[in-house]
Amino acid sequence: MNAPHELMPTLKPRPLPAAMIEALRARFGERCSTAQAVREQHGRDESPFDVPPPEVVVWCESTEDVAATVTLANEHEVPVIPFGAGSSLEGHLLAVQGGVSIDLSRMNRILRINAEDLTVTVQAGVTRMQLNREIKDTGLFFPIDPGADATIGGMSATRASGTNAVRYGTMRENVLGLTVVTASGEVIHTGTRARKSSAGYDLTRLFVGSEGTLGVMTEITLRLYPLPEAVSAAICSFPSIDAAVRTTIEIIQLGVPIARCELLDANAIRAVNAHDKLGLREAPMLLMEFHGSEASVREQAETVQDLAREHGGADFQWATTPEERTRLWTARHHAYLSGLQMRPGCRAVTTDTCVPISRLADCIDETVAEVDASGLPYFIVGHVGDGNFHVAYLIDPAEPAERATAERLSEQLVARALRMEGTCTGEHGIGLHKMGFLLDETGAGAVEMMRSVKRALDPKNVMNPGKIFEL
Amino acid sequence: MNAPHELMPTLKPRPLPAAMIEALRARFGERCSTAQAVREQHGRDESPFDVPPPEVVVWCESTEDVAATVTLANEHEVPVIPFGAGSSLEGHLLAVQGGVSIDLSRMNRILRINAEDLTVTVQAGVTRMQLNREIKDTGLFFPIDPGADATIGGMSATRASGTNAVRYGTMRENVLGLTVVTASGEVIHTGTRARKSSAGYDLTRLFVGSEGTLGVMTEITLRLYPLPEAVSAAICSFPSIDAAVRTTIEIIQLGVPIARCELLDANAIRAVNAHDKLGLREAPMLLMEFHGSEASVREQAETVQDLAREHGGADFQWATTPEERTRLWTARHHAYLSGLQMRPGCRAVTTDTCVPISRLADCIDETVAEVDASGLPYFIVGHVGDGNFHVAYLIDPAEPAERATAERLSEQLVARALRMEGTCTGEHGIGLHKMGFLLDETGAGAVEMMRSVKRALDPKNVMNPGKIFEL
Numbered sequence: 001m002n003a004p005h006e007l008m009p010t011l012k013p014r015p016l017p018a019a020m021i022e023a024l025r026a027r028f029g030e031r032c033s034t035a036q037a038v039r040e041q042h043g044r045d046e047s048p049f050d051v052p053p054p055e056v057v058v059w060c061e062s063t064e065d066v067a068a069t070v071t072l073a074n075e076h077e078v079p080v081i082p083f084g085a086g087s088s089l090e091g092h093l094l095a096v097q098g099g100v101s102i103d104l105s106r107m108n109r110i111l112r113i114n115a116e117d118l119t120v121t122v123q124a125g126v127t128r129m130q131l132n133r134e135i136k137d138t139g140l141f142f143p144i145d146p147g148a149d150a151t152i153g154g155m156s157a158t159r160a161s162g163t164n165a166v167r168y169g170t171m172r173e174n175v176l177g178l179t180v181v182t183a184s185g186e187v188i189h190t191g192t193r194a195r196k197s198s199a200g201y202d203l204t205r206l207f208v209g210s211e212g213t214l215g216v217m218t219e220i221t222l223r224l225y226p227l228p229e230a231v232s233a234a235i236c237s238f239p240s241i242d243a244a245v246r247t248t249i250e251i252i253q254l255g256v257p258i259a260r261c262e263l264l265d266a267n268a269i270r271a272v273n274a275h276d277k278l279g280l281r282e283a284p285m286l287l288m289e290f291h292g293s294e295a296s297v298r299e300q301a302e303t304v305q306d307l308a309r310e311h312g313g314a315d316f317q318w319a320t321t322p323e324e325r326t327r328l329w330t331a332r333h334h335a336y337l338s339g340l341q342m343r344p345g346c347r348a349v350t351t352d353t354c355v356p357i358s359r360l361a362d363c364i365d366e367t368v369a370e371v372d373a374s375g376l377p378y379f380i381v382g383h384v385g386d387g388n389f390h391v392a393y394l395i396d397p398a399e400p401a402e403r404a405t406a407e408r409l410s411e412q413l414v415a416r417a418l419r420m421e422g423t424c425t426g427e428h429g430i431g432l433h434k435m436g437f438l439l440d441e442t443g444a445g446a447v448e449m450m451r452s453v454k455r456a457l458d459p460k461n462v463m464n465p466g467k468i469f470e471l
Numbered sequence: 472m473n474a475p476h477e478l479m480p481t482l483k484p485r486p487l488p489a490a491m492i493e494a495l496r497a498r499f500g501e502r503c504s505t506a507q508a509v510r511e512q513h514g515r516d517e518s519p520f521d522v523p524p525p526e527v528v529v530w531c532e533s534t535e536d537v538a539a540t541v542t543l544a545n546e547h548e549v550p551v552i553p554f555g556a557g558s559s560l561e562g563h564l565l566a567v568q569g570g571v572s573i574d575l576s577r578m579n580r581i582l583r584i585n586a587e588d589l590t591v592t593v594q595a596g597v598t599r600m601q602l603n604r605e606i607k608d609t610g611l612f613f614p615i616d617p618g619a620d621a622t623i624g625g626m627s628a629t630r631a632s633g634t635n636a637v638r639y640g641t642m643r644e645n646v647l648g649l650t651v652v653t654a655s656g657e658v659i660h661t662g663t664r665a666r667k668s669s670a671g672y673d674l675t676r677l678f679v680g681s682e683g684t685l686g687v688m689t690e691i692t693l694r695l696y697p698l699p700e701a702v703s704a705a706i707c708s709f710p711s712i713d714a715a716v717r718t719t720i721e722i723i724q725l726g727v728p729i730a731r732c733e734l735l736d737a738n739a740i741r742a743v744n745a746h747d748k749l750g751l752r753e754a755p756m757l758l759m760e761f762h763g764s765e766a767s768v769r770e771q772a773e774t775v776q777d778l779a780r781e782h783g784g785a786d787f788q789w790a791t792t793p794e795e796r797t798r799l800w801t802a803r804h805h806a807y808l809s810g811l812q813m814r815p816g817c818r819a820v821t822t823d824t825c826v827p828i829s830r831l832a833d834c835i836d837e838t839v840a841e842v843d844a845s846g847l848p849y850f851i852v853g854h855v856g857d858g859n860f861h862v863a864y865l866i867d868p869a870e871p872a873e874r875a876t877a878e879r880l881s882e883q884l885v886a887r888a889l890r891m892e893g894t895c896t897g898e899h900g901i902g903l904h905k906m907g908f909l910l911d912e913t914g915a916g917a918v919e920m921m922r923s924v925k926r927a928l929d930p931k932n933v934m935n936p937g938k939i940f941e942l
Contacts, residue, residue, distance in 0.1 A: 079679065116521070117830075190917055194825040194826055194858055195828070195894070196898065201677060203913075203921065226724070255696065293770055295766050295767070299767070301580040315881040354666065388666075422663055423663045426668060437669055438671050443659065445657050446660060446662075449674060453677075453924055
C-alpha cells in the first residue's frame with residue numbers, strides 16, 4: 001500500500017460569516033437551527049470518527065430551498081453537507097470543514113408513480129422502506145436494500161447496493177434520472193424516463209456515487225420491478241465459511257438468477273440469535289432468496305440445494321410465507337446492531353471489500369485467519385453473490401491499541417482485495433475513511449482526474465469538501 | 472424545439488504542423504499514412520454527412536502507441552479521432568476540425584479471459600463477433616449486439632446496446648473497467664474486476680458514451696454471461712404495428728425475462744425477404760428470443776404466445792436449432808443494408824428515439840402516420856422491449872428536398888419522444904447529428920456541465936472535437 005488511510009480526518013474549519021446565518025434565518029425561520037443538540041445529531045454517522053459538528057442545520061422542503069441554501073453557501077464559500085438518514089459508515093456527513101448541514105428528511109414525497117413504465121420519481125429524503133410501502137398496491141417494488149432504512153438520496157450518493165444487488169444491480173443500474181442543485185445553486189436535470197440513452201455524458205452516473213461532492217440530488221427517478229409471482233427464502237448451514245463461499249461461487253458461475261445470497265459467519269449468527277431469539281445453528285450460514293415463477297423458483301432452489309450438498313451444506317430450511325421471510329431478513333438486517341451488542345460500549349470498524357467471485361473464498365479464508373490471530377472480536381456478513389463482504393471489528397473506543405489493530409487488519413484486507421483485482425469498497429463509499437485506499441486502488445492519475453472534475457463543477461469547493469480525496 | 476439540429480456540421484479545420492507529421496512518421500513508419508484513399512476511408516461513416524477527411528491516419532498497436540500519438544497531438548493542439556470499425560451512424564468519426572485518425576483495428580487481441588469470474592479484458596479494436604468466436608469454448612458469451620460488427624471500443628464510446636439489451640443491459644451495465652489514454656497522453660485505469668464498487672467518481676461510466684471526446688479507451692474489461700441452457704427464437708406476425716407494440720408493452724410490464732424483442736415493420740420485412748430470400752409474411756413482425764432453462768424458456772414462450780394471441784398475433788414460428796436462429800438473426804442484422812437496397816443509390820437518415828414503454832405504441836403510431844403522409848420511402852426496426860426504435864428515411868442524396876423532409880420528420884419524432892419523457896438517442900449517440908437535440912433533451916444547464924467536464928479533462932480540445940456539443 002502506498003498511501004496511509006485516514007486514522008483521523010484533516011480538520012480545516014472555514015469561517016461561517018454572520019451574514020450567511022442571517023440570510024438562512026431570514027429564509028428558513030424555524031427551519032434553521034444552531035442548537036448544539038441539533039448540530040451534534042447532524043455531525044455524527046456510523047463511522048468511528050469524532051469531529052466537531054456543522055455550525056448550522058437547515059431543513060429543506062423543496063429543490064428551491066436547496067438551491068437557495070447552496071447559492072448562499074457558494075457566495076460565502078461555506079461548505080454544505082447533504083444529510084439524509086445519517087446511516088453512512090464512512091464519515092460522509094462529518095463537517096470536517098465546518099459549514100451547513102442540509103437536512104433533506106422532509107423532502108419525503110413520492111412525486112410520481114408510473115407503474116405502467118416501471119418507474120417512480122421521489123424526493124431525495126424518501127427512505128427505501130417508505131418507498132416500498134407507498135408503492136405496495138402497484139404490484140411493483142424497488143429492490144435495492146442496503147440494510148439500513150437509508151434515504152434514496154443517500155443511497156444514490158454512495159452508489160449503495162445490498163442484499164438484492166446480485167439479481168437487480170446497484171443504484172448505478174437503477175437510477176434513471178436526477179434533479180440536481182449544482183455547486184453554483186443552479187437546478188439541472190439528467191437522464192430521462194426511458195430505460196436507456198446515449199445522449200451525451202452520463203451525468204446521472206457521475207452524480208451517483210459522488211457522495212455529495214458535486215451537487216445535491218433533490219429528485220430521483222428510479223426503475224421498479226414487478227413483484228415476483230413466487231418468492232422463497234431458505235437458510236443453509238455449512239461446516240465452514242469456505243464451504244458456504246464455494247457454494248456461492250458455483251451458484252454464480254452457473255448463472256442461477258438467485259435474488260439474494262447472504263453469508264453470516266458463526267459470530268454473526270450468535271449475535272442475531274441473542275438479539276432476535278432465533279435459535280439458528282451457530283455455524284456459517286447462507287441466507288438465500290429466489291424470485292420468479294413457481295416453476296423457476298423450484299428449479300433454482302433444486303440447483304442450489306445440489307450445489308450446497310456437495311459442499312456439506314446441511315438441510316435447507318425454507319421460509320415461504322411473507323412472515324417467516326420477514327423474520328429471517330429482519331434478523332439479517334439487525335446483524336450489524338446485534339453484532340455491536342455482543343460487546344457493550346464497543347464501536348465497529350467495518351470493511352467493505354468486493355473481489356472477483358473466483359477469489360472470494362481465498363480472500364475470506366485469509367482474512368479470517370488474520371483476524372482470528374489478532375484476538376479482536378469480530379463478525380462477518382456478506383453479499384457474497386457479488387463477491388462483497390463486511391468484517392466488523394468490534395473495538396473498545398477507550399483503547400487506542402484496538403483501533404490501531406482494527407485499522408491494520410482493515411489495511412491488510414484491502415491490500416489483499418486489491419491484489420485480487422477487487423475494490424476497497426463495494427457499496428459504502430470512500431467518505432473520510434478510505435481516501436488512502438482509493439489512491440491505492442485506482443492510482444494517482446485517476447484520482448487526479450476526479451479532482452479535475454470536482455474543480456470544474458465546484459470551483460469554490462463548497463460541496464461536502466474533504467471527502468473522497470483532499471483537494 | 473429550441474435548437475436546430477445539425478444539417479451540416481460546422482467545419483473548423485486546424486493546422487497540422489509539419490513537425491507533427493514528421494514525428495508520427497518517425498514513430499510509426501509504414502503505420503502512418505497520408506494517402507488520399509486511406510484518409511477518405513477514415514473520414515466516412517454511416518452518417519449522411521460529407522466532410523473533408525482527416526489529414527493523417529496512424530495504426531496504433533498498443534496503449535503506448537496511442538499515448539505517444541495523443542501526447543504529440545496535445546503538444547501541437549491537433550485533433551485526434553479514434554477509429555474502430557467505421558460503423559457510426561451519427562458522424563462521430565468525421566474530421567470536422569481536421570487532425571489525426573487513430574485506427575485501433577490492429578489492437579484486436581483478447582488480453583485475458585477470466586471465465587470463472589465471468590469477465591474478459593480486450594483491446595479496444597476487438598469486434599463483438601470476434602470476441603464471441605474467441606470465447607466460444609468457455610461456455611460464456613458477450614450479449615451486447617448492436618447489429619453491426621462494431622468494435623468493443625466503438626461500442627463503449629457510444630454506449631451501444633441493441634437486440635439483447637432488454638435482458639442484459641447496455642454497454643453502461645457491462646463495462647467493468649477501462650484503460651484510457653487521457654487528453655494529455657497519460658495512461659489511467661478505471662474500475663476493477665469486481666462486479667460492483669463505490670470507489671469514488673464513476674470514471675468508467677463517464678468514458679462510456681463520451682464518444683472519444685474525453686480520452687481514448689484502449690483496453691476494456693467486460694462482463695460475460697453463461698450461455699443459457701436453452702435458447703429459442705420465434706417470429707410472430709401482427710395485423711398492425713400497434714398490435715405488435717402493445718404485445719411488447721405487456722411482456723415488459725409482466726416482467727417476462729425475454730432476451731430479445733425486435734419489431735420489423737412490413738417495409739423492413741419486404742427488404743429482408745428480397746435480400747435474404749426468406750418468404751416471411753409481409754406484415755409487422757416481432758422477432759423474439761428466450762433464454763433460460765428448458766422449463767423457463769417454455770414458460771416464457773407460453774406467456775408471450777398468450778399475450779400475442781390477444782392482440783391478433785398469428786401463429787408463432789419457432790427456430791430452435793442454432794442454424795435456424797442464425798438465419799433469422801442474420802436477416803434482422805441485414806435489415807439496415809437490405810432496406811437501403813430497396814432504393815438503389817439512396818442514403819438513410821436514421822432516428823434512434825427511446826421512450827418509456829407505456830408511450831411506445833402512441834409514439835410509433837403517430838410517427839407512422841406522419842411518415843406515410845410525407846411520401847418518403849422508409850422502414851422501421853426497433854428494440855421495442857426497451858422502448859427504442861429506428862425509422863430509416865431513404866433519401867435520394869441528389870434531392871436536397873428529400874433530405875430536408877427527412878430531417879423535418881426526424882425533428883418531429885424527437886420532439887414527440889421528448890414530450891413523452893424519452894430520449895433522442897437510445898444507443899447511437901449524439902455525434903454531429905443530434906447536438907441540437909441534446910440541448911432540447913437535457914437543457915442548457917446540463918450541456919454546460921458536460922462542457923465544464925470536457926474543458927477540465929481536455930483543455931486544448933484535442934479529443935474528437937466538435938462532437939456532442941460545440942465548445
